[in-house]
Amino acid sequence: MTTNEQPSRVSRTLGSQHKRLADELRAAGLSPHEAELLLSMRLGLPRHRLYLDAKREVPPDIAAVLESDLRRRLSGEPLQLVLGSVGFRGLELSVRPGVFIPRPETEVLVEQAVELASRTPGALLDLCCGSGAIACALAAELPTRRVVAVDASPAACELTRDNARRLGLAERIGVVRAGLAEALAGPFALIACNPPYIPSGDLRTLPAEVRDHDPAAALDGGPDGLSCYRRLAPELTRLLLPGGPAVLEIGEEQGEAVRGIFENTPGLERVEIQPDLTGRDRVAIARRAVD
Numbered sequence: 001m002t003t004n005e006q007p008s009r010v011s012r013t014l015g016s017q018h019k020r021l022a023d024e025l026r027a028a029g030l031s032p033h034e035a036e037l038l039l040s041m042r043l044g045l046p047r048h049r050l051y052l053d054a055k056r057e058v059p060p061d062i063a064a065v066l067e068s069d070l071r072r073r074l075s076g077e078p079l080q081l082v083l084g085s086v087g088f089r090g091l092e093l094s095v096r097p098g099v100f101i102p103r104p105e106t107e108v109l110v111e112q113a114v115e116l117a118s119r120t121p122g123a124l125l126d127l128c129c130g131s132g133a134i135a136c137a138l139a140a141e142l143p144t145r146r147v148v149a150v151d152a153s154p155a156a157c158e159l160t161r162d163n164a165r166r167l168g169l170a171e172r173i174g175v176v177r178a179g180l181a182e183a184l185a186g187p188f189a190l191i192a193c194n195p196p197y198i199p200s201g202d203l204r205t206l207p208a209e210v211r212d213h214d215p216a217a218a219l220d221g222g223p224d225g226l227s228c229y230r231r232l233a234p235e236l237t238r239l240l241l242p243g244g245p246a247v248l249e250i251g252e253e254q255g256e257a258v259r260g261i262f263e264n265t266p267g268l269e270r271v272e273i274q275p276d277l278t279g280r281d282r283v284a285i286a287r288r289a290v291d
Helices: 005-011 014-027 034-043 047-052 060-074 079-083 106-117 133-141 154-166 200-205 227-239 255-263
Strands: 085-088 091-094 124-127 147-151 173-177 190-193 245-249 268-275 281-288
Touching: 014 034, 014 060, 034 047, 034 060, 034 079, 060 079, 079 085, 085 133, 091 133, 091 154, 106 133, 106 190, 106 245, 106 281, 124 133, 133 147, 133 154, 133 173, 147 154, 154 173, 190 227, 227 245, 227 255, 227 268, 227 281, 255 268, 255 281
Parallel strands: 124 147, 124 190, 147 173, 190 245
Antiparallel strands: 085 091, 245 281, 268 281
């Protein structure tokens, strides 16, 4: 074996691959723990086996894929897109370029929605469905309920259908391509929505992996970030059953502004702002008044 061949062989052991990936990620200011996720996904191993099998050889084709994964991640591509999936409320969802990537903070919205929906029978509505994360979580956690998922993006609608089918939920999730809620007919027992809420002027300040990879339409909430709430508020009274709740994600400093929009909308009442685990504003809840 030549001196040029030895480093190549060493670099293909699982342990050395793990160290190299972690070192390069750390040097780029990224979490070295992402190396575990990449290795676990590509090798089909639980994370603890990465350490127990450190001397195992990584096949050359997998090593090549890992190298490509690393270069994509170092270029600023989100880890979720590199992996092609993201975990959400215990579900593994496929993600694709051009469709909003689900975030952990949206799980707070789902938790609230599941609790509220469990009290009232009827169909559920997921507006701005993106990958279908909310719709799939609601269908999975409320196994007798039907969910309608809506998005203006053809790519988002296609991905929602694919995720619902892969998770065995397609029979209870209907997907509709529409701009917000105007083309829909209710009534629904509950509406969940994660609308775009970033002020237009703040988009350029977002991290590059968000700004350059999430679709602008899923981020841009207009000049003050509140355009979708204003547009949606009057539709809620038309689409909800009497007493039915709408559960919407909001920005961390938007609670009082969103409360004001809903409290000043005839037919809406009992507006609440719920925090996330860090204590920041995260979810607004408004109910249709009982006639």
